[in-house]
Amino acid sequence: MEPVMKKTDVVRAILGERFHMTPSHTVGKAFAPTNIALCKYWGKRNQELNLPVTSSLSVSLGDKGATAEIKIHHEPEDMIILNGESVSSNTSFSKKLIAYLNLFRPAGMRFHITLQSNIPIAAGLASSACGFASIICALDKLFDWKLAPQQLSILARLGSGSASRSVWSGFVEWHAGIREDGMDSHGEMIAYSWPDLCVGLLILNQQEKIISSREAMQCTVQTSALYAAWPSTVNRDLQILKEAIQDHDFHRLGCAAESNALAMHATMLSAWPPIQYALPETLLAMQTVWALRQAGVPLYFTQDAGPNLKLLFLKSESDCVRHSFPAIDIVQPFICN
């Protein structure tokens, strides 16, 4: 068997000599936005390095995201504070975070991490994406590595695939890459702004996920006969989305994003056992979107690995959307509050 590339190999390759640097500052602090994929990341070609089968494209949600603050901790164990509360080291959250920090710390060094998130935790809002992105950016400041954004994107990916897109605001394309070591699998900013674009967060159900997106993805790749057509679906949708962003063609953007999300869920439906994240309330909300669209309202949705929807529309439709979905939380990704 060929030697398998490990996460630590990637970290050493990127940090080089910097791996042995001692912190330049007493604290490193960084914010990273959460991101909503308009063309989804669904399926890995490498589980260890979170290398995707296809490229994907997202929009970051402005000031919705996570802020990480990291200091050196002179105690035998890391200290993790999430939204003001200390998290026990036994939780899966802590274990995942500590395993990630282990990739970067010189022997014996412990961290005090404060993570503050302003997005609902259970909402399927890619909290791990902005979490890992904010942590790698905070480490970069603490150690004064001065890494390029694309290097930060690669390192964020080692924590969670979609975190590779949360290193930037605005539209971001995550290139799948073809290299075994994933050095060409990172985000890239798409330098177009769209001030009128709105993303409406629609929390339909707060229950915990029936199955993690990680597991759902793997089950789909392994068992869904329709997954064979997913890469070509993504190629088509990515192309349309990039043109729509350049042209500010909202209709094309919405169609491609909604169709891509439904195609992702379609691959899950044909997995075995079948995976259905939609709940009856999800279906009802979809039907409302379709009815509004039929009535002439340019309104679309996207859905991630959970029952909640994210609506896509332009600012001019805000009142109409709020009328049909009173509980909606509207974000303008390109407007700072």
Place this chain on the structure above:
Amino acid sequence: MEPVMKKTDVVRAILGERFHMTPSHTVGKAFAPTNIALCKYWGKRNQELNLPVTSSLSVSLGDKGATAEIKIHHEPEDMIILNGESVSSNTSFSKKLIAYLNLFRPAGMRFHITLQSNIPIAAGLASSACGFASIICALDKLFDWKLAPQQLSILARLGSGSASRSVWSGFVEWHAGIREDGMDSHGEMIAYSWPDLCVGLLILNQQEKIISSREAMQCTVQTSALYAAWPSTVNRDLQILKEAIQDHDFHRLGCAAESNALAMHATMLSAWPPIQYALPETLLAMQTVWALRQAGVPLYFTQDAGPNLKLLFLKSESDCVRHSFPAIDIVQPFICN
């Protein structure tokens, strides 16, 4: 352009000299069962002749179906009686039926057709399948054509694709065929009986279809990027189903049938505009099936182009199934009542 093969060409080719025969009997009467596809017919390679992209496999529902009785009618217009009521010639039902009869009648001949169905009309129970199959079999008797079942199957297909499977009871495979004229696209009986097999008809909603299966099929073939993987999905599922039928392996049969139905709906979800036949009550029923299965009950479902489900289980589970779905109508396809 090449000359396009018409339905009338197929009829002439099959009937030959018989086309000019006068009726031998005063009445032709035949019953045809409705059928539930375990591997779905989804997509046409020829719209005129109802030639499918893939083969499919069904089980006929015993004595659930339609009985057609046809006589020569000495009046200027056909007379159509459906379930005891005369149907106006303006309805789309009559127009479709008259267009079908036109393929077979010598000039000037009119028919008196009585069609009696014992399945709920709005239930997505392939009423057109048993309707057209019973009519072609009744014509065969009226004229004493003495056609072989495979010829009747081809002629039934001209009325409605799935009618090609309703010429037999039990398990039937409809071979897609490769010929332009469709002479190799007909049903074939699979000669295995399975007395314990049950099909539970679960009417969840009586609303009319949001979109006809004919239109949904065409929209899917034309716009769904995932449809490219449908033929290989069918090949896999057909193979499993045929082995499961031979081995009386209910688990494999159920898995393949449910997965195939979900994959068909998955191709619709990724069509544009998206097609979603499931209603909230459909999702709830699926969740109940999945929960029962998780609890050890060997229970599966299939779903056609509508919101209702057909449950698959063995006789030993009847009480359990009826307990969870009190309104269910249970059919044993291989047991005559």
